Amino acid sequence: MISTQGLSKRFGYRWVLKDVDLDAQAGEIVALLGPNGAGKSTLLRILATLSKPTLGECQIAGFSLPQQAAAARARIGFLAHQPLLYEDLSAEQNLAFYARLYRIKRPAARVTELLRLFDLHLRRQEPVRIFSRGMQQRLALARVLLHNPRVLLLDEPHSGLDRAALDVLDSLLRKLAKKGTTILFATHDLHRAQSLARKVYVLAEGRLVAPSDGRRRIPGSFSGVYSRALRAAQKGA
Amino acid sequence: MRLKRGLSLAQYLATVFAILRKDLAVEWRSRQLLAAMLIFTLLVILIFNFALELDARVRSEVSAGVLWATFAFAGTLGLNRSMAVEKEGKALDGLLLAPVDRSAVYFGKAFANLFFMLVVAVLILPMYAILYNVNLWHSGFLLVVLLGSWGYSAIGTLLATMAIQARSRELLLPVLLFPLLIPVFVTAVRASSFFLQGLELTYIWPSLNLLIAYGLIMPALGYMFFDFIVEE
Incomplete structure (x- = not known):
């Protein structure tokens, strides 16, 4: 559903x-784990068609x-760092x-x-401008899911959410995956990645430094692997 | 009729209308763009009125120039604000992610900008007619306002989209826009002036033709190049 080969991007x-x-x-x-500036957002933007790769090949949802x-x-739902919403419009208007735009029936x-x-629902008429960070994030997630995309690309989807919203999001993502939706999410949170994902990639300095095998469960000691991989990448750079 | 990406004309127009409707809704709730344009236009007209202290004959000769200069400057305020809405919260990325022909986004924004310019014109022209003692209620003159505003919006929307990527976009937009506006500006001033002086249509047709040509060429450029301009 998502596949990249030799994908490179130069600014x-x-x-x-x-x-x-x-x-x-x-x-x-x-x-997709990695420290700030590792290239996670750039990779997601390329997969979301907002940016073009300099080199390499990339397929998503068969395209x-x-x-x-x-x-x-039409098959991609992308959650960016920013909510991609109009602050002066209400949640419902957005x-x-x-x-x-997505020509949704009903x-x-x-x-x-x-x-x-x-x-x-109770605050649907209020402008997004007065929403808290967490509410904006929830509305952005709603925007992403509007058209039932087959591929979800989520850049730090858990940021700004409270405990209840985190649980709702995690159970929703699991449910969507069961229905066949492919989900790639970037995060700093190792524990979240371990609890939710079946496969983890670690990106540092623009390179994948520790891809896990999808057929194995992520080992409990993955935090050690993650830390060592990041240190090695930083030394290499 | 099928367009780029195999979308039907009805789907294309639905996207244009959705963008237009969204821009009007944003303005209805914020009331920033029209307020800024109106206040600016009023101030410029008043300043010109008191600064020039023209006699009645000269007034009727220069009034078209003053009017279009005012529209041109107020228009840049509107264009900057219109694109700033897309910059806040990176909403433009949301539009670019949608499975729509991107040129429909351009036309939606251009029609919204045209609408705002025409609202300003409708509100300002009566006051202008009183201050400058000229009768502006001439169908030919109103046609020139419509054609000139459309030409302005068509090229302005395209350049404002380019300028939005730059850090100093408020400065960049007029620098890019005004040189390209010279043909439409000169022609609109000339055609307006001829209509207000009551000249025969034979004298005015060349100017009108130029305005129509500009109003067709600029949107065609937008249709062709908007996709490239918004690409990262």
């Missing part, structure tokens, strides 16, 4: 991604990027607008369903 003279080979099957939850980016977009029902799911 000016700096390579922010180098030879990234990544693979995620349908219904798989895959975590090659960047050649078939336009066709792939979702209704995106529902129109948009009002879908919007209400998602507002209820993320516990925003």
Whole structure:
């Protein structure tokens, strides 16, 4: 469902991604770990068709990027660092607008369903500007799920959420994966990655330094592997 | 009729309308763009009125120039604000992620900008007519306002999208925009002036033709290049 071969990205003279080979099957939850500046967001933006790779190949939901980016977009849901919402519009107006862009059948029902799911229904008429960080994140997640995408690319989806919202999100992601949705999420949180993902990639200085084997369970001592991999990458750089 | 990416014309127009409707909703709730444009336009018209102290004959000759200069400067305020809405919260990325023809996003934004310019014109023209003692209620003159505003919005939206990527976008937009506006600006001033002086249509047609051509060429450029401009 997601596959990259030798994916590299350069900004000016700096390579922010180098030879990234990544693979995620349908219904798989895959975590992308790494420190700040490792290239996680850049990788997700390329997979979401917002950026083009400098080198390498990339397939998502059966489409090659960047050649078939336009066709792939209908199958991708991307949660970015920013909520990608209009602050002056209400929660309901934001979702209704995106529902129109994605040509969703019965948009009002879908919007209400998602507002209820993320516990925003009672504040649906309020402008996003006055929402807390966590509420904006929940609304952004609702936006991402509007069109039932087959591939979810989530950049730090847990950030800003309280305990209850974290549990709702995790159970929702597991449920979606069971239905066949492929989920790739970037995080700093090793424990979250271990509890949720079946496969973990570690990105440091733009390179994958510790891909785990999807057929094995992630070992309990993975934190040690993660720390050693990051130290080695930093020394190498 | 099928367009780029195999979308039907109805789907394309639905996207254009969705963007337009969203921009109007944002403005309805924030009331920032129109307020800034209106206040600025009022101030410029008043300043010109008191600074020039023109007699009645000269007033009617320069009024079209003053009007279009005012529109041009107020328009940049509107364009900057219109794109700032897309910059906040990186909402533009949300549009680019949608499975729509990106040129429909351009047309939606351009029509919204045209709408705001026309609202400003409708509110300002009566006051302008009183201060400058000119009769602006001439169908030909109103047509020039419509064509000139469309040309302005079409190229302005494209350049504002380019400028949004830059750090000093408020400065960059006028620097990019005004040189390209010269043809539409000069022609609109000339056509407006001719209509206000009551000249025959024979004298005005060349200017009108130029405005129409500009109003077709600029959106065509937007249709072709918007996708490249918004690419990272």
